Amino acid sequence: MSAERGITILLGASMAASLALVGVYIFDIREAPLEGALLAVALGGVGAAIVVWAVTLMHAPPEVEERHEMPSPPSERDAAAHALDLGSVTRRRFLVRMLAGAGGLLAAALALPAFSLGPQPGRELFETGWRAGARVVGGDGEPIRPDDLVEGTVRTVFPEGAVGRADSPVMLIRLRPSDLQLPNDRQGRAYEGCIAYSKLCTHAGCPVGLYRAEDRVLICPCHQSTFDVTRGAVPVFGPAARRLPQLGLGVDADGYLVAAADFDEPVGPSFWNLTHEGGDG
Amino acid sequence: MILRWVDERLGMASWARSGLRKIFPDHWSFLLGEVALFCLVVLVLTGVFLTLFYVPDAAVVEYEGSYAPLVGTEVSRAYASVLELSFEVKAGLVMRQVHHWAALVFVAAIALHVMRVFFTGAFRRPREINWLVGIGLLLLALAMGITGYSLPDDLLSGTGLRVIYSVVIGIPLVGPYLAFLLFGGEFPTETIISRLFVFHIMLLPALLIGGVLVHLAILWRQKHTQFRVPGATERTVVGRPFWPSQVFKSTGLLFLTAAVLALMGGLLQINPVWTYGPFDATTVSAPAQPDWYVGWLDGSLRLFPPIEFTLLGITIPSVFIPGVVIPGIAFAIMTLWPFIEPRLGGDREEHHVLDRPYDNALRASVGVAGLLAFVVLTVAGGNDVVALIFNIPVEAMTNILRVAFFVVPILGSWVTWRVCRELQRRTDVPDPRRPVVLRRTASGGFEEGGHER
Amino acid sequence: MRTARSLVALLLALTALLALAVGLASGGPRHDAAREAPPAQESGAMGADLYAQSCASCHGPAGAGTEYGPSLLGVGAAAVDFQLTTGRMPFAGQPGTQAKRKPVAFSQEQIDSLVAHVVSLGDDEPAGPAIPTVTTSDDLLARGQEVFTGNCAPCHGATGNGGAVGGGALAPPLDVTTPVQTVEAMLVGPGQMPVFALADEDLDAVASYVDWLQNAPTPGGFSIGGIGPVPEGFVAWVVGMGMLLVVVFLAGRSWRRAGGDE
Numbered sequence: 001m002s003a004e005r006g007i008t009i010l011l012g013a014s015m016a017a018s019l020a021l022v023g024v025y026i027f028d029i030r031e032a033p034l035e036g037a038l039l040a041v042a043l044g045g046v047g048a049a050i051v052v053w054a055v056t057l058m059h060a061p062p063e064v065e066e067r068h069e070m071p072s073p074p075s076e077r078d079a080a081a082h083a084l085d086l087g088s089v090t091r092r093r094f095l096v097r098m099l100a101g102a103g104g105l106l107a108a109a110l111a112l113p114a115f116s117l118g119p120q121p122g123r124e125l126f127e128t129g130w131r132a133g134a135r136v137v138g139g140d141g142e143p144i145r146p147d148d149l150v151e152g153t154v155r156t157v158f159p160e161g162a163v164g165r166a167d168s169p170v171m172l173i174r175l176r177p178s179d180l181q182l183p184n185d186r187q188g189r190a191y192e193g194c195i196a197y198s199k200l201c202t203h204a205g206c207p208v209g210l211y212r213a214e215d216r217v218l219i220c221p222c223h224q225s226t227f228d229v230t231r232g233a234v235p236v237f238g239p240a241a242r243r244l245p246q247l248g249l250g251v252d253a254d255g256y257l258v259a260a261a262d263f264d265e266p267v268g269p270s271f272w273n274l275t276h277e278g279g280d281g
Numbered sequence: 282m283i284l285r286w287v288d289e290r291l292g293m294a295s296w297a298r299s300g301l302r303k304i305f306p307d308h309w310s311f312l313l314g315e316v317a318l319f320c321l322v323v324l325v326l327t328g329v330f331l332t333l334f335y336v337p338d339a340a341v342v343e344y345e346g347s348y349a350p351l352v353g354t355e356v357s358r359a360y361a362s363v364l365e366l367s368f369e370v371k372a373g374l375v376m377r378q379v380h381h382w383a384a385l386v387f388v389a390a391i392a393l394h395v396m397r398v399f400f401t402g403a404f405r406r407p408r409e410i411n412w413l414v415g416i417g418l419l420l421l422a423l424a425m426g427i428t429g430y431s432l433p434d435d436l437l438s439g440t441g442l443r444v445i446y447s448v449v450i451g452i453p454l455v456g457p458y459l460a461f462l463l464f465g466g467e468f469p470t471e472t473i474i475s476r477l478f479v480f481h482i483m484l485l486p487a488l489l490i491g492g493v494l495v496h497l498a499i500l501w502r503q504k505h506t507q508f509r510v511p512g513a514t515e516r517t518v519v520g521r522p523f524w525p526s527q528v529f530k531s532t533g534l535l536f537l538t539a540a541v542l543a544l545m546g547g548l549l550q551i552n553p554v555w556t557y558g559p560f561d562a563t564t565v566s567a568p569a570q571p572d573w574y575v576g577w578l579d580g581s582l583r584l585f586p587p588i589e590f591t592l593l594g595i596t597i598p599s600v601f602i603p604g605v606v607i608p609g610i611a612f613a614i615m616t617l618w619p620f621i622e623p624r625l626g627g628d629r630e631e632h633h634v635l636d637r638p639y640d641n642a643l644r645a646s647v648g649v650a651g652l653l654a655f656v657v658l659t660v661a662g663g664n665d666v667v668a669l670i671f672n673i674p675v676e677a678m679t680n681i682l683r684v685a686f687f688v689v690p691i692l693g694s695w696v697t698w699r700v701c702r703e704l705q706r707r708t709d710v711p712d713p714r715r716p717v718v719l720r721r722t723a724s725g726g727f728e729e730g731g732h733e734r
Numbered sequence: 735m736r737t738a739r740s741l742v743a744l745l746l747a748l749t750a751l752l753a754l755a756v757g758l759a760s761g762g763p764r765h766d767a768a769r770e771a772p773p774a775q776e777s778g779a780m781g782a783d784l785y786a787q788s789c790a791s792c793h794g795p796a797g798a799g800t801e802y803g804p805s806l807l808g809v810g811a812a813a814v815d816f817q818l819t820t821g822r823m824p825f826a827g828q829p830g831t832q833a834k835r836k837p838v839a840f841s842q843e844q845i846d847s848l849v850a851h852v853v854s855l856g857d858d859e860p861a862g863p864a865i866p867t868v869t870t871s872d873d874l875l876a877r878g879q880e881v882f883t884g885n886c887a888p889c890h891g892a893t894g895n896g897g898a899v900g901g902g903a904l905a906p907p908l909d910v911t912t913p914v915q916t917v918e919a920m921l922v923g924p925g926q927m928p929v930f931a932l933a934d935e936d937l938d939a940v941a942s943y944v945d946w947l948q949n950a951p952t953p954g955g956f957s958i959g960g961i962g963p964v965p966e967g968f969v970a971w972v973v974g975m976g977m978l979l980v981v982v983f984l985a986g987r988s989w990r991r992a993g994g995d996e
Contacts, residue, residue: 032374032954033548035375035547039543040540040541040547042540043536043540044536044540050530050533051534051985054526054529054530060525063519063520064512064518064519065303067515070407114462118461118462119466120458124467125457139884150931151929152929153928153930154928156564156884156885169562169564199563203447204444204600205443205447206443206444207564207888209567212926213925214925215903215926221568222444222565222569223583224900226900239584239603240599241587241589268447269447270451270596270599270600272598275594309985311986312982312985349946350876350946353876368953374954378954378955385966385967386970386978389971390975390978393975436883436892437892437963530985537981541974545970547955548956549955549956549958550952550956553954553960556893556947558883563884564884564887566888567889573963573966573967573971576963665898666964667964669896669897673902674898674900675899676901
């Protein structure tokens with residue numbers, strides 16, 4: 001096939017595809033694959049034609065070009081340096097320092113508005129929507145009795161009045177009470193086999209939405225940190241190093257599950273001062 | 282006529298003449314950077330289209346479009362606008378998909394281009410300066426990708442943002458303050474989407490395009506490097522003139538790149554945000570992965586052992602070392618390599634003739650080690666998907682990769698070292714640590730041709 | 735000239751893909767499948783016989799369980815029906831491994847009699863859930879996606895393509911699950927899966943959405959696995975960068991060839 005003929009075919013295909021594209025648009029044929037394929041032929045036809053043209057019909061012999069030296073001749077460089085030289089100005093060191101000082105302070109003053117971008121972190125990293133006595137409710141806002149949960153159930157729950165609050169989701173799991181081996185500092189937080197942990201991973205904050213019922217572990221799908229639910233959510237695999245914060249559970253007078261208190265440690269990812277009780281600021 | 286009009290006002294005839302006659306050496310690998318550039322062109326064009334329909338707004342609305350399973354669901358206006366763009370706007374879905382594929386291929390082309398430059402020693406004096414510009418461009422491209430990934434406000438992108446927030450808040454001493462400044466408060470915030478939008482469509486593209494222009498200007502000024510073809514010396518460039526052949530070839534490549542991306546954008550569904558659902562901070566979808574070029578960072582987070590300790594009252598979170606320190610070291614070594622290599626036995630001479638990849642065994646070994654570490658971490662970033670596909674426990678996968686992160690790069694660089702030495706012996710090349718020899722003998726190019734055979 | 739030909743060939747290949755694209759036009763028809771709960775049967779001789787042949791060796795002759803299989807007393811009809819209709823039982827894998835979906839071993843009649851027999855074994859226990867009646871409806875899709883995303887997607891994936899959940903366990907793909915099986919699984923929590931004893935409407939909604947997912951349209955072309963950025967990145971490299979490398983290599987090679995001609 002001669003080059004001219006090839007180029008003709010390619011450009012012809014491109015023109016046909018472009019026309020078809022116009023048709024597809026006008027007649028509102030919503031088929032992404034068709035649009036993409038036609039567009040590819042329209043563009044590719046032109047591209048291939050130009051390349052074939054250049055390759056076959058433009059016989060440019062190889063040429064040799066001299067490289068120029070990158071560095072300027074020393075005399076030239078000296079002249080430039082001389083032109084740059086502030087001479088007497090730099091001798092007025094006091095004024096130069098004043099200029100630098102003024103520039104620095106101006107930069108600092110101008111940089112300050114950057115702090116408008118966000119508030120100072122205060123107590124919010126240490127607090128969630130849970131309070132002592134707050135009812136445990138499902139995503140639908142309905143309170144939950146322990147007997148609503150059969151063994152092996154897992155539900156995402158919130159404090160009443162704060163459904164969907166980002167720092168407050170909790171994984172509520174019902175186990176056989178005899179399966180629980182909570183560590184000493186977390187004794188008494190389960191209620192009749194109901195056990196509740198913050199849903200936010202202590203590694204990178206993803207919701208630990210996976211639960212393996214036979215192994216009784218919560219898993220974070222982001223980085224596979226795995227927490228043993230029966231032993232106070234101690235990490236047993238993956239990059240998380242901290243236990244999931246545990247919510248103490250009880251029931252109120254009507255028999256609904258309530259929180260004993262807010263979490264006693266920050267939920268979600270660690271930060272440098274998370275062990276400081278204060279966090280004031 | 283037009284030429285005369287322009288020349289009378291700008292007087293550019295001689296500049297244009299020499300410019301058009303500028304010699305470009307031929308090698309297919311020199312076109313990798315051009316492919317990246319053309320991906321950028323496609324990204325800008327499709328991106329402008331998307332910008333006209335996307336609404337960077339976190340306000341909650343009820344979805345009322347044509348995607349049945351979401352009708353009546355409360356979603357952000359940003360997410361709703363992406364769905365409208367995908368389902369209601371004519372040609373919108375193709376544009377969106379081409380944009381996303383172009384972003385993935387853009388970084389892939391940059392990666393190959395960087396590899397070509399690295400393994401052939403094209404970064405050596407006087408081109409260290411363009412290497413630095415190039416690393417800056419790579420970082421900008423990654424930042425573009427990350428900000429763009431997060432814009433649709435779907436469950437997957439929101440999960441990605443959350444991991445970024447967690448890494449930032451984990452920086453000792455400054456983390457919480459920095460995270461609150463960037464995000465405007467505790468995650469999730471309403472402002473983050475509009476902030477990312479400003480970065481994605483204004484600040485970062487301006488820097489990226491400006492940087493590309495500087496990159497090209499420096500290239501133009503310094504002229505291309507070239508391989509050891511017959512006639513190539515340190516003082517000359519052998520190739521074909523810019524006009525017409527190079528211009529035609531590049532224009533053709535622009536169209537062909539766009540054609541490939543259009544084909545992918547039409548035929549291969551990417552990031553179906555409608556199936557992920559709108560972002561909800563209290564739930565998560567799996568598998569949760571970033572786009573490929575961030576996978577290695579996610580893999581680093583996945584592989585790192587659970588180490589968190591408190592030193593003088595300052596807790597070092599488990600994400601800090603794999604999420605900040607390791608990438609920081611990796612980029613520092615990469616950025617400074619043109620200055621590291623001369624201290625490790627390389628020379629400080631000017632080079633315009635490229636090394637073959639095996640000419641410098643040390644560089645090749647280091648490069649292969651880095652590349653393999655990157656690959657291991659990238660696989661780790663998808664460890665649950667790999668586990669699913671090959672039906673192996675995720676834990677086994679993770680433990681294997683933890684070992685592989687050390688073993689594979691070391692083994693790979695040792696093999697590379699041996700292969701390079703063997704190839705050097707066979708091709709009878711002078712010791713690469715004394716390339717001065719080459720400089721002296723290359724004046725006529727005759728001996729070079731002899732080595733090639 | 736060879737280059738001209740190969741570039742034309744490349745373009746023709748692209749055109750061939752176009753034809754393929756047209757074939758992608760529409761997804762298959764949807765079917766609403768809601769199997770009615772089998773009529774309660776007396777546990778006849780058939781159920782007892784089948785149980786003795788296929789189940790007793792692991793679960794014990796009276797269903798109280800052995801070291802090879804758990805007790806079936808009081809598990810309820812839904813659990814048995816789910817295990818049998820998905821082919822998970824009779825178990826054929828290594829002891830201690832996850833039961834996987836396989837071709838169903840029994841006829842519908844046999845399954846019904848087995849279910850009745852196993853339920854009768856546990857008459858003294860509080861009974862587990864019965865086989866649910868499931869009604870799927872497109873009106874429930876929105877609620878279905880919401881509940882699915884919150885409860886099911888973390889393990890089974892947003893597209894229901896399954897996922898690795900650690901410990902060597904796989905959350906299976908939901909591509910052939912019937913609506914009744916979906917709800918049974920949620921009520922019973924088979925294997926590693928927890929129990930999701932949601933309101934009836936939410937159960938129906940999830941079943942509707944899972945059913946819809948099985949034939950969900952992919953308006954953007956091939957779904958390439960539907961498991962997110964990992965296959966996307968792979969395709970970007972292999973298909974995208976692969977095609978571009980061919981293009982780049984053709985252009986680059988031809989130039990050297992042309993140089994050789996001079």
